[in-house]
Amino acid sequence: MSTFTTFLKIEGKLVWKGMDIFIFGICFPILLSLLFGYLLNNDASMGFSTFDLSYAAVVTIGILATGVMGLPLTIADYRHRGILKRFQVTPVSPLTILFAQGVIQLIAAIISFIGVTLVYQLVFDYTLSGSWPLFLLIFAYVTLAMYSIGIFIGSLVKDQKSANLWSSVAYFTMLLFSGATIPYEVMPRFVQWGMDILPLSHGIHLLKQTSVGEPMSDGFIHFGVLTLCILIGLGGATKFFKWK
Amino acid sequence: MVLSVKNMTVSYGSKKAVDNISFTLKKGNVIGLLGANGAGKSSTIAAVLGVQKSKFEELSILGKSPIRNRKEVFEQVGVQFQETNFQDKITVKEACEQWQSLYKKTGDLSQLIQTFGLEGKENQLVKSLSGGERQRLAVLLALLPNPKLVFLDELTTGLDTKARRILWQHLQNMKKNGLSIVLTSHYMDEVDALCDEIIILRDGVTVFKGTVSAALESSKKTSLEEAYLYYSGEEDKW
Numbered sequence: 001m002s003t004f005t006t007f008l009k010i011e012g013k014l015v016w017k018g019m020d021i022f023i024f025g026i027c028f029p030i031l032l033s034l035l036f037g038y039l040l041n042n043d044a045s046m047g048f049s050t051f052d053l054s055y056a057a058v059v060t061i062g063i064l065a066t067g068v069m070g071l072p073l074t075i076a077d078y079r080h081r082g083i084l085k086r087f088q089v090t091p092v093s094p095l096t097i098l099f100a101q102g103v104i105q106l107i108a109a110i111i112s113f114i115g116v117t118l119v120y121q122l123v124f125d126y127t128l129s130g131s132w133p134l135f136l137l138i139f140a141y142v143t144l145a146m147y148s149i150g151i152f153i154g155s156l157v158k159d160q161k162s163a164n165l166w167s168s169v170a171y172f173t174m175l176l177f178s179g180a181t182i183p184y185e186v187m188p189r190f191v192q193w194g195m196d197i198l199p200l201s202h203g204i205h206l207l208k209q210t211s212v213g214e215p216m217s218d219g220f221i222h223f224g225v226l227t228l229c230i231l232i233g234l235g236g237a238t239k240f241f242k243w244k
Numbered sequence: 245m246v247l248s249v250k251n252m253t254v255s256y257g258s259k260k261a262v263d264n265i266s267f268t269l270k271k272g273n274v275i276g277l278l279g280a281n282g283a284g285k286s287s288t289i290a291a292v293l294g295v296q297k298s299k300f301e302e303l304s305i306l307g308k309s310p311i312r313n314r315k316e317v318f319e320q321v322g323v324q325f326q327e328t329n330f331q332d333k334i335t336v337k338e339a340c341e342q343w344q345s346l347y348k349k350t351g352d353l354s355q356l357i358q359t360f361g362l363e364g365k366e367n368q369l370v371k372s373l374s375g376g377e378r379q380r381l382a383v384l385l386a387l388l389p390n391p392k393l394v395f396l397d398e399l400t401t402g403l404d405t406k407a408r409r410i411l412w413q414h415l416q417n418m419k420k421n422g423l424s425i426v427l428t429s430h431y432m433d434e435v436d437a438l439c440d441e442i443i444i445l446r447d448g449v450t451v452f453k454g455t456v457s458a459a460l461e462s463s464k465k466t467s468l469e470e471a472y473l474y475y476s477g478e479e480d481k482w
């Protein structure tokens with residue numbers, strides 16, 4: 001077996017033995033989608049209901065929890081305990097380690113996506129008005145952007161403490177202020193300006209537009225922000241990766 | 245030359261942890277780095293491996309730079325650090341399989357597991373092993389790639405007498421087959437049994453370099469332990 005598949009198998013087992021990925025990556029978003037189904041207004045007489053719009057936001061929570069939280073914390077933990085230092089004196093490339101960890105977390109994010117989608121569709125009769133392929137494409141791009149942020153944090157932080165701090169900052173601000181949980185539309189205008197800085201706000205905006213089949217008229221700026229995250233995140237991670 | 249280091253200095257801020265160390269190592273030879281705790285042994289190893297920043301005139305492992313040619317060099321070099329940490333819930337078998345996957349070619353894993361007395365423990369969590377077993381696993385992983393050169397930082401610390409003897413025997417066999425070793429140790433019987441040459445460090449400075457018998461001769465002591473204490477400045481001070 002290649003280094004990558006062996007890492008995927010063994011590290012995957014190790015990550016799943018810890019329950020964090022299961023609770024925060026999968027259970028939490030699914031529970032939230034059940035809650036939204038009961039709480040949010042599902043009256044679609046005026047175009048789209050708040051519930052309809054919430055789908056595009058809730059599917060991103062799994063990405064956040066795995067990419068911005070799980071991924072950097074695992075890498076920082078390995079660095080902190082000298083496990084990466086041991087890998088440094090072997091032929092393995094840091095990219096293999098990062099990529100394998102990324103794929104493991106991604107699998108949880110995909111399970112979470114499927115779970116949330118099933119709850120929306122089967123329990124609350126949600127239908128996606130826009131095109132599925134386009135929606136999935138945008139979802140993949142948003143995922144790539146969020147994981148780039150996570151890989152960036154994980155590659156650079158010097159210890160477990162700062163990994164906790166920075167991934168929590170990234171996770172909670174985006175969870176609360178990018179429309180993933182509290183809808184962008186209900187926020188006061190001045191808070192919305194602040195929210196516009198957060199990369200995930202742009203991702204959710206694009207996802208909402210595609211989910212209801214609206215044209216992405218202002219897509220340029222949103223794609224621009226996401227692309228910037230990917231370039232800075234992955235570029236910075238390869239350039240500044242720290243083994244110890 | 246398997247290893248060649250010339251005028252290497254490691255500094256932490258303004259403090260010099262290793263001051264101008266130079267040494268070379270031939271195929272099938274063993275060099276021992278000796279010194280009190282904090283004398284600069286581990287810093288030397290870390291700098292030679294390229295894990296720790298250092299200044300040097302020359303640093304080459306198997307003819308290549310461990311910093312610029314990391315991948316090629318470490319295909320043929322094994323390392324056991326003083327402290328070996330494993331992933332939290334990894335089993336012995338998984339740790340070995342993962343290590344095996346890092347290299348193009350490796351030695352016979354089940355043979356090594358037997359040699360290091362870990363058979364029957366394959367499915368145990370690494371963290372549930374005893375200190376000695378964990379140490380043996382760390383040395384096993386260092387030898388797994390069938391290396392040409394291996395670094396062993398305090399290789400038998402935590403091992404009982406029998407395990408130490410078995411390990412020495414094993415290393416001596418591998419040495420005969422051409423393995424070169426850089427080791428650090430606090431046990432002079434071990435140094436005597438394994439090393440062709442020793443370097444004694446005192447506050448980062450090389451105070452002796454040569455064979456064990458040369459150390460005895462120049463210090464006018466009768467045992468390596470006394471000679472070591474004489475050079476390392478540990479004779480009387482606590």
